[in-house]
Amino acid sequence: MPINTLFRKVNQHKRFNINTYDFFKPSFNVKLAESRGEIKLAQKLRYKVFFSERIKNPIYNIGNFRRDSDKFDNYADHIIVTHKKSKFSKTRVIGTYRLLKQSVAEKKSGFYSCDEFNLDNLLNSGVYDNMLELSRSCISYKFRNKNVLKLMWKEIYNYINRNNIDALFGTASFLSTNINKIEDQLIYLNNYHKMSGNITVSALPKCRLNIDYQKNINVNIKLISKLPTLIKAYIKFNASIGTGAVIDNKFKTTDVFVFLPIEKINKEYVNKILD
Numbered sequence: 001m002p003i004n005t006l007f008r009k010v011n012q013h014k015r016f017n018i019n020t021y022d023f024f025k026p027s028f029n030v031k032l033a034e035s036r037g038e039i040k041l042a043q044k045l046r047y048k049v050f051f052s053e054r055i056k057n058p059i060y061n062i063g064n065f066r067r068d069s070d071k072f073d074n075y076a077d078h079i080i081v082t083h084k085k086s087k088f089s090k091t092r093v094i095g096t097y098r099l100l101k102q103s104v105a106e107k108k109s110g111f112y113s114c115d116e117f118n119l120d121n122l123l124n125s126g127v128y129d130n131m132l133e134l135s136r137s138c139i140s141y142k143f144r145n146k147n148v149l150k151l152m153w154k155e156i157y158n159y160i161n162r163n164n165i166d167a168l169f170g171t172a173s174f175l176s177t178n179i180n181k182i183e184d185q186l187i188y189l190n191n192y193h194k195m196s197g198n199i200t201v202s203a204l205p206k207c208r209l210n211i212d213y214q215k216n217i218n219v220n221i222k223l224i225s226k227l228p229t230l231i232k233a234y235i236k237f238n239a240s241i242g243t244g245a246v247i248d249n250k251f252k253t254t255d256v257f258v259f260l261p262i263e264k265i266n267k268e269y270v271n272k273i274l275d
Contacts, residue, residue, distance in 0.1 A: 026083065030079065030151040032078065041080070043068050047068040049141070072098070075108050078097070079095075079098075081096070081139075095138070095140065099134060100135070101130075102129065102130055102133075130163070130164055131168070132168050137152070157273070168262070170258055172255065175228065179209060182254060183215075184223055186256070187211065188219055190213045191213065193241045199259075201257045203246045207246045238260065
């Protein structure tokens with residue numbers, strides 16, 4: 001057999017030497033939702049996490065069956081994390097975060113946080129004029145680990161840089177409305193991480209919980225470890241907490257206000273997230 005014919009046969013054989021591992025390797029991707037369909041998938045995940053998993057008698061919105069949606073979804077940006085078991089599998093949305101820029105909120109229907117907290121001091125101070133509200137964060141139960149949360153925070157960090165955001169804020173939740181169980185954590189947040197100065201945000205009087213913040217509590221590792229994962233992450237970023245807490249009867253949670261100026265962000269913790 002001529003040598004050139006032999007090489008041709010070898011090269012033809014190489015074309016079929018495929019690494020099948022790549023076809024069955026799971027993949028994750030994080031991005032901003034690019035279509036109404038992707039936003040609907042994020043809303044379906046939110047409904048599953050916020051209602052189906054936690055509330056025995058979930059609320060069914062007839063117009064948006066099994067989707068958690070509100071007016072803010074229409075003009076917010078939505079981070080989604082997608083997952084595929086293999087190249088042949090269906091793409092699933094397993095994580096989401098909603099982002100609402102101040103410039104957009106002021107032209108539309110305001111901020112989601114205003115339903116529970118008075119933001120007048122913060123919005124009228126003039127100290128920050130390009131803030132970003134974070135809300136509706138959730139991760140599918142099977143993927144509820146730090147890696148998915150890190151993916152979303154990386155995308156938030158990129159979003160901050162692209163849009164020159166100067167501060168982050170939003171509500172964060174305790175998955176309980178039993179104040180006796182979480183009172184000490186609420187007192188800890190108020191006494192050790194409270195917002196200060198002329199930008200202080202407070203719970204609206206009509207829904208503010210009556211908590212004795214002068215009560216003596218035992219601050220220890222056990223107490224801090226019981227804080228919700230997201231609130232602990234915000235604290236590590238160097239966030240501060242608004243005055244007061246609110247019960248959200250729709251979601252069966254107790255909410256606090258979280259504020260994080262970009263200039264005060266914990267760079268060391270950010271670097272850990274970005275690694």
